[in-house]
Amino acid sequence: MLKTLDSALALLTRFTLQEPSWGVRELAKATGVHYAVVHRVLASFAENGFLRQDSAGRYSLSLRLFELGQVAHRTFAPSDVVQPALDALAQTSGETVFLSLLDGTDAVCTDMAQSQQQLRFSIELGQRFALVAGAHAKAILAFQPDAFRATIYQHTQTAGDAKLEEQLAKVRADGWCHTREEAAATVAGLAVPLWSRDRRSVIGSLGIAGPVQRLDGEAIPRLIEALKKTRETIEPVVGLTG
Template sequence: MLKSLDSALTLLMRFTAQQPSWGVRELAKETGVHHAVVHRVLATFAANGFLMQDSAGRYSLGLRLFELGQVAHHTFSPAEVVQPALDQLAQASGETVFLSLLDGDEGICTDIAQSQHQLRFSIELGQRFALVAGAHAKAILAFQPDDLRSTVYRKNKLADTAAIEARFEQIRTDGWSHTREEAAATVAGLAVPLWSRDRRRVVGSLAIAGPVQRIDGEAVPRLIEALKKTREAVEPVVGMTR
């Protein structure tokens, strides 16, 4: 029974922002699972509201998952505390501010306050990212155990790990990360790690991102201090259950 549940959840996890809908035979071919099994699993999820089926027979995520997602989001990042803090920082800095949490060997953006500038960094709620590029990613990975860092290096096929490790040592010393044009062209980022409630683990990061010309030079110390101040408000609640 547990094996069947694991197989069903594996199919469900194929629904991502990059591939939000699947046909039965398409998903069967992708996963190597017999199409009859895929059909039964998807139909069962749909009958319980976890998936929905369109007129063409394709499946996508259902409102039951949206409902559960709202519960999970409030658990990990209570909006009544986090969103006002991010909004205030976005207004003060003029840049996009976002909070990300560690999920396995990846990060996921859970909260955003957008810059009001026409030229700004763009990231979406729920967007997953590798922990190898960008200040938001490096502020998380730098503080992870050796085995997790090694897993990320292998997964992303990184060869020159000595240079990366040297950079991570500097991030751990500084307590913050600054990158230029790593996650996206013309974009710079600043980020601080978010610690668990017991201060033993880094569970995410708080970041500011925008055009390189606006996040450079004398702006960096000012923005780092603003990030640290905002972290004081959000860290106790986002780290509460981790």
């Protein structure tokens, strides 16, 4: 029973921002699961309101999952506190601001406030990213246990990367991270880690991203202070006790 449930949930996780819809044969081929099993699982999810099927027979996530996602979102990042704080930081910094939370061996953008400038960094809510590139990622990875970092390196084929470990050591020492053109060309990032409510572990990061020319030099100390001030507001209500 539990093995069947695990398999069904594994199929559900294949619905992502990059691949939001699947046909049965297509998903069976991509996962190596027998067509009949995929058909039965997707039909069951649709029957219970978690997926919907279009006229071409393709499946995509339903509003029922959106509803559950809103419940999870309110649990981890209460909008009445987090969103006004992010909006104020975006206004102060002039750049895109986003909150990311650790999820397994990746992180997910859960909240954001867009820059109002014409040239700006763009990230999507729900976007999942690896932890080895970008200030928002490294501000999380730097504070994870050695065994966790070793697992990340194995998955990303960066095992034994002394340069990366040196960078992460600096992040731990400074308490913040600054990167240039790591996650995207012409984009720089600044981020601070977010700690769990019991202060035992880093569960996410608060980041600012924008054009390299605007996130450099004299702007960095000012923006780091703004990030830290905003963190003071949102950290007490974000996430669960780690």
